[in-house]
Amino acid sequence: LNQGYQQLLTTESAELFLNDIESRYQIVESSKRLGEIRLSLQIVMHTLQQADQLLLQRIQDRPLCLQQKANAQFTIVSNVFHKYYIQQVQMYFSGLHQQATNAFVEFDTLLAVMNVTDKNVDAFWQTVYTAENSEWALFNAAVKQHTLYWQALLEQCGKLPKLS
Numbered sequence: 001l002n003q004g005y006q007q008l009l010t011t012e013s014a015e016l017f018l019n020d021i022e023s024r025y026q027i028v029e030s031s032k033r034l035g036e037i038r039l040s041l042q043i044v045m046h047t048l049q050q051a052d053q054l055l056l057q058r059i060q061d062r063p064l065c066l067q068q069k070a071n072a073q074f075t076i077v078s079n080v081f082h083k084y085y086i087q088q089v090q091m092y093f094s095g096l097h098q099q100a101t102n103a104f105v106e107f108d109t110l111l112a113v114m115n116v117t118d119k120n121v122d123a124f125w126q127t128v129y130t131a132e133n134s135e136w137a138l139f140n141a142a143v144k145q146h147t148l149y150w151q152a153l154l155e156q157c158g159k160l161p162k163l164s
Helices: 002-010 014-030 033-060 072-114 119-130 135-155
Strands: none
Touching: 033 072, 033 135, 072 119, 072 135, 119 135
16 A cells, blocks of 8 residues: 555556555455554563563572572573573564564554544554554563563673673
């Protein structure tokens, strides 16, 4: 749709786009992608809250390493961090972030090009993407907080890897 609207505004192929506009809207309307992304963001945030509680509890208990010397507990935590968090969880977060960014930018562009003034659409989009406390902003904050908890835990042993 975004490409079609750009063509409509800049070229003479407007008739082709206008003849095909209904089918393009049907594709967008029937797509569940935006809802799937939103659900994934919510599931990740909920899961991160649970994981953060465990990490925070471990951080607040006695240090993982005494005098920053690695021990058996640190080896277990380090293995979980490297084998699961770095290799799997962060990869999933990255893929979800990229998919959400692409979808949200396209939808945001479409709303701008179409000059949508419907208050319900605007309220929805603020909830999802544009507001300071939008689902998107909360997801990014949750990932950042989770990263900070991992850093704090690993810092107890002086073994802080660089996290993105």
